[in-house]
Amino acid sequence: MKNANGIRWLYSQLPDLIDRGVIDTSTASKLKDHYGEVKYESKLPSMVTIFASIGAACIGLGIILLFAHNWDMIPRWLRAVLAFIPTMLTGLLVVWTLTKNKKSVALRESVAVGNMLSVGAMISLISQTYQIQGDISSFLLTWMLVCVPLVYLLDVTLPSVLYLAGITAWAGVAQMRFGNALLFFPLSLTIFPYWYSTLKRKQNTAQWLAAVACICYTIVIGIFLENAIPGAWIIVYCSFCAAMYLTGSYIWSRSELLWPVPLKRLGILGVVVMSYILTFNDTWDKLGYAVGKTLDDYLQIDAVADYIVCVLCLLTTCYLLIRMIQKRNYFETIFGSLPLVAIFGLITIASGASAYLPAWIFSAYVLVIGITTIASGIKNARLGTTNAGIFLVALLLFIRFMEEDVPIITRAVVFIVIGIMFLLTNVRLARRLQGGNRES
Amino acid sequence: MNLKAMVSIAVIAVQLAIPAFMLRNHLNILANGELYRFKAEPFDPYDAMRGRYMVFSVDNEVEHYDGSPEVGNGQVVFAVIGKDNEGFAVIDHVTLSRPDNAGYIKTVAYYDFLPGNKNRVALPFNRFYMNEYKTKRAQKLYFDHTKTEESGTYVTVRVLNGKTAVENLYLADKPIEKYFD
Numbered sequence: 001m002k003n004a005n006g007i008r009w010l011y012s013q014l015p016d017l018i019d020r021g022v023i024d025t026s027t028a029s030k031l032k033d034h035y036g037e038v039k040y041e042s043k044l045p046s047m048v049t050i051f052a053s054i055g056a057a058c059i060g061l062g063i064i065l066l067f068a069h070n071w072d073m074i075p076r077w078l079r080a081v082l083a084f085i086p087t088m089l090t091g092l093l094v095v096w097t098l099t100k101n102k103k104s105v106a107l108r109e110s111v112a113v114g115n116m117l118s119v120g121a122m123i124s125l126i127s128q129t130y131q132i133q134g135d136i137s138s139f140l141l142t143w144m145l146v147c148v149p150l151v152y153l154l155d156v157t158l159p160s161v162l163y164l165a166g167i168t169a170w171a172g173v174a175q176m177r178f179g180n181a182l183l184f185f186p187l188s189l190t191i192f193p194y195w196y197s198t199l200k201r202k203q204n205t206a207q208w209l210a211a212v213a214c215i216c217y218t219i220v221i222g223i224f225l226e227n228a229i230p231g232a233w234i235i236v237y238c239s240f241c242a243a244m245y246l247t248g249s250y251i252w253s254r255s256e257l258l259w260p261v262p263l264k265r266l267g268i269l270g271v272v273v274m275s276y277i278l279t280f281n282d283t284w285d286k287l288g289y290a291v292g293k294t295l296d297d298y299l300q301i302d303a304v305a306d307y308i309v310c311v312l313c314l315l316t317t318c319y320l321l322i323r324m325i326q327k328r329n330y331f332e333t334i335f336g337s338l339p340l341v342a343i344f345g346l347i348t349i350a351s352g353a354s355a356y357l358p359a360w361i362f363s364a365y366v367l368v369i370g371i372t373t374i375a376s377g378i379k380n381a382r383l384g385t386t387n388a389g390i391f392l393v394a395l396l397l398f399i400r401f402m403e404e405d406v407p408i409i410t411r412a413v414v415f416i417v418i419g420i421m422f423l424l425t426n427v428r429l430a431r432r433l434q435g436g437n438r439e440s
Numbered sequence: 441m442n443l444k445a446m447v448s449i450a451v452i453a454v455q456l457a458i459p460a461f462m463l464r465n466h467l468n469i470l471a472n473g474e475l476y477r478f479k480a481e482p483f484d485p486y487d488a489m490r491g492r493y494m495v496f497s498v499d500n501e502v503e504h505y506d507g508s509p510e511v512g513n514g515q516v517v518f519a520v521i522g523k524d525n526e527g528f529a530v531i532d533h534v535t536l537s538r539p540d541n542a543g544y545i546k547t548v549a550y551y552d553f554l555p556g557n558k559n560r561v562a563l564p565f566n567r568f569y570m571n572e573y574k575t576k577r578a579q580k581l582y583f584d585h586t587k588t589e590e591s592g593t594y595v596t597v598r599v600l601n602g603k604t605a606v607e608n609l610y611l612a613d614k615p616i617e618k619y620f621d
């Protein structure tokens with residue numbers, strides 16, 4: 001895997017190395033041929049885009065609040081006309097941007113965000129002015145659906161993030177108000193072609209959009225799951241977190257982008273959090289009871305949707321796991337095996353075993369991922385990864401000690417050993433890294 | 441003009457058409473709907489985006505329910521409007537099919553309907569927007585009024601084909617805005 005930053009550094013050193021006679025020009029050009037051209041990505045356009053969009057959002061929100069002031073000295077009809085003006089103006093800007101074929105990302109993003117917010121403000125203000133009641137779920141859904149075409153028309157990312165946040169909020173409200181959040185899934189897919197196009201163009205936004213979508217999915221799965229089968233949430237969340245991590249590793253395995261892969265990080269975080277949750281006896285002991293719904297509240301269609309989500313999440317993870325095994329990526333395979341371990345845990349519970357058994361199976365699993373992380377960190381001489389692995393093991397021991405009745409002397413000895421492990425590993429790795437630097 | 445620009449014009453037209461349709465339907469209900477008075481208990485909440493406005497609770501209990509039709513939580517029902525002995529609107533009963541000769545509101549049921557229980561429907565109106573500087577005083581007026589009198593606070597609602605439009609909020613039989621003239 002090429003390290004873009006390292007190659008950039010090497011190229012910057014070449015003129016000096018030639019001047020000092022360390023290498024000749026032909027060697028320098030051979031090095032350049034070998035490593036190829038490195039794309040220089042400036043962070044400036046991204047910053048301009050972000051701040052321009054924040055500016056547009058602030059203006060939009062300011063307009064909403066200004067009208068929400070509810071001036072009653074203005075006649076009703078005039079207030080209605082005023083409510084339409086921001087959408088008309090931002091709409092004209094959208095048309096102008098497209099007619100003039102403007103390429104500026106900052107302009108397109110801010111115009112789209114401005115239009116999106118003005119549409120929300122317009123519907124709210126008309127409702128307030130004329131005492132139109134309506135309900136929040138239909139408002140959110142209408143607002144999002146009339147704004148989603150902007151994503152494709154202007155080729156913009158921030159409105160797609162707002163759209164995902166909007167349909168997530170809609171899912172929450174819809175589920176609460178006798179509805180069903182099932183529609184969230186097809187609605188979220190409307191963004192998929194745009195995301196795929198950013199991925200094809202190797203844009204950083206593909207990673208961030210995928211991460212935002214996964215956060216929204218994590219929330220909606222929690223809202224939507226009926227838990228018709230006890231423990232369904234375990235399979236779904238374990239598979240989903242593993243799938244996030246494996247997808248991030250699979251798509252961006254050879255990534256040379258400047259940003260770290262957020263989807264991979266989210267996935268790892270999810271895998272670790274789920275694993276720790278499942279190391280507790282109580283999680284397995286109260287399986288199926290830790291939900292706020294009674295059996296009478298279940299709708300048949302929701303239960304069917306539960307099964308579909310379970311199977312889809314599991315199949316996706318299994319497919320990605322097979323690909324990882326084929327590519328001999330064992331580190332990723334161990335982290336991605338979380339749902340398989342969870343299913344094993346569920347089988348032990350279903351066969352009448354005590355809740356201690358799956359909890360201890362997961363303790364062993366956390367120990368394995370901790371040791372694998374330490375090994376990977378040492379192998380690749382990465383201090384951060386090694387420390388993360390030691391931290392995983394230390395946290396597991398800490399949790400177990402809090403839960404179990406372990407003598408204080410044993411606790412003290414184990415913590416001293418962990419402390420020594422931290423120190424020794426860091427010192428050894430630091431020496432190795434320094435040695436490597438001196439050699440280079 | 442390129443294709444994307446032409447599509448964007450259509451999108452903006454749809455964006456503008458939605459509140460226009462909402463407004464047209466609302467004005468139609470106000471002009472042609474039957475007028476009902478629902479007893480209301482207003483209070484003044486605060487919302488970061490909406491500012492201050494009045495929220496009112498209306499009695500949504502179904503007066504008569506004999507166990508038929510069988511109604512489940514969240515089921516769409518037609519709430520038939522009746523009148524109490526003071527002439528205020530109440531939810532008389534619910535049906536699963538659209539009634540022919542009565543005022544009704546298309547809504548959803550709360551919890552499972554069971555004979556003898558307090559069976560309720562979710563009424564599609566509970567807000568009255570007014571100047572945010574007047575809402576606190578409006579609430580005080582309501583509290584002062586209820587110290588001496590029990591009735592006289594109500595909301596007028598127009599009903600047409602199962603849809604509703606709030607007309608005004610009354611305190612002691614006087615539109616609340618009149619207290620600030």
